[in-house]
């Protein structure tokens with residue numbers, strides 16, 4: 001397996017003896033010798049942001065356990081130190097509804113975390129396997145009651161589930177969610193995944209104010225999205241989202257790209273249970289409980305204690321009810337199809353949102369993200385990049401336990417961005433929107449090739465951007481102009497470009513242009529993102545705080561080549577409503593490129609005068625890295 005090239009190599013100072021073995025619940029000290037674990041590396045039972053989870057036999061006790069394997073080569077020393085503390089912390093959590101750590105140790109460069117084997121898998125697993133449309137109400141009540149008891153324990157002991165107590169300033173996407181509710185064969189539901197993975201998936205630099213969110217933001221509370229201060233009430237929001245997830249089979253907005261989830265969450269009313277449209281019938285009481293949790297104002301949400309007294313939970317059945325209702329016909333974990341999760345790891349500076357994207361949004365070519373992230377930036381920005389690479393689960397082996405998957409990344413931000421490798425792409429004067437077709441994320445036929453660092457001037461087909469870069473003029477219009485570019489190994493090829501203020505009609509969202517996509521060859525299928533950049537845009541949340549921009553810009557970015565009607569984009573008023581979309585049909589490339597490589601494009605808005613040489617777009621498209 002390849003390792004993500006952006007990951008810093010950990011120094012060798014961390015060795016197997018430095019990770020203390022911790023006591024299990026039954027006072028057995030689990031061995032730190034990997035030979036004592038017969039790990040079934042052929043059939044992982046789960047994938048996470050930072051880890052692959054395997055079933056294993058712990059030979060000294062002849063006990064089945066789960067082993068979470070994390071490749072420490074991908075992480076920095078301070079992150080690892082924190083993992084050590086948090087793993088110990090987890091070992092101390094003693095509640096029947098909180099997953100305990102039996103032990104942990106390092107072997108070579110892998111961290112092994114040993115936990116009880118939860119043979120039914122996560123609630124998310126179960127839904128995908130047997131209940132794609134969600135569970136019936138009594139099942140949900142039985143699941144959530146146990147989860148709530150675990151959460152109550154954590155809250156009362158100072159944990160916020162979504163983050164380790166050690167560092168309250170940095171956030172990770174460790175929400176309460178169905179994927180983190182593990183179910184045992186006896187119907188026990190345990191909250192998992194607090195602390196340890198958090199450390200590894202958040203950014204290593206703890207001195208700054210970077211906040212990296214990993215995964216999809218569907219469960220993320222609005223105040224967390226806003227980068228505002230938050231507390232344990234954020235878990236209550238996630239809990240409410242989880243309730244919706246369990247009743248429909250998916251979280252609200254699960255199909256949306258991450259940025260859009262944020263937009264919709266912040267601008268719309270909280271999601272609620274549509275009792276008319278679900279497969280199962282749900283009570284008003286259930287809906288009422290969800291609505292209590294999903295209040296945008298955190299202080300209005302109930303505490304775990306109050307929730308436990310809610311009528312919805314009063315008649316909740318015991319765990320054996322779950323055995324008879326949902327665990328009967330489940331195939332063994334190892335035999336279930338496990339989707340490889342795409343989770344990013346961020347090393348960027350600045351306020352950052354970093355999201356995994358579903359396969360439909362993935363890119364296929366490699367990217368040297370570490371290099372790409374070497375530039376510095378302050379404030380928020382929009383950034384798109386690809387790091388890591390897709391890997392087939394079947395190729396997983398113990399020698400390369402964790403390979404961060406290829407992913408796309410979106411970062412949203414504002415302010416001054418400084419990059420060590422400015423992108424020489426420019427677009428003609430006064431661009432307000434730039435559509436960037438990138439490689440079709442579903443196409444695997446174009447492996448990246450080395451040496452392409454260029455982004456085209458959209459007007460200069462086939463020529464390198466250094467030669468063709470055009471100066472971006474100061475923003476003079478709030479209209480939307482579009483350009484788009486692709487990066488190919490043999491230079492830059494213009495696809496299409498349109499400029500000018502969009503007519504009114506263009507400001508409506510258009511249905512996906514299947515036809516245009518179908519006409520594309522593999523070499524020219526592109527996803528793209530679009531940047532709208534009126535100068536005076538500020539997106540504010542319901543609470544009044546700024547979300548995406550300060551006073552100068554907003555970028556809406558979508559890697560979806562088209563959006564469907566009803567999709568939302570930022571507007572210059574800073575609200576979210578129907579946006580404009582470029583639905584140009586891309587022309588077939590006259591020649592198949594030798595290969596396609598991606599640079600990394602950092603899109604930001606900077607209120608600086610344009611550079612005369614045009615090498616850096618003052619409207620903020622900068623190349624921040626390359627392969």
Ligand SMILES: Nc1ncnc2c1ncn2[C@@H]1O[C@H](COP(=O)(O)OP(=O)(O)OP(=O)(O)O)[C@@H](O)[C@H]1O
Nearest residue numbers: 046047048049050051053066116117118122179197
């Ligand atoms: N003890 C366990 N028993 C059974 N399955 C497990 C166990 N631990 C984890 N899994 C499975 O592995 C998946 C990923 O594990 P985990 O959530 O701990 O990883 P992570 O890196 O923290 O990921 P994420 O950030 O997505 O939550 C879980 O969703 C679950 O399906």
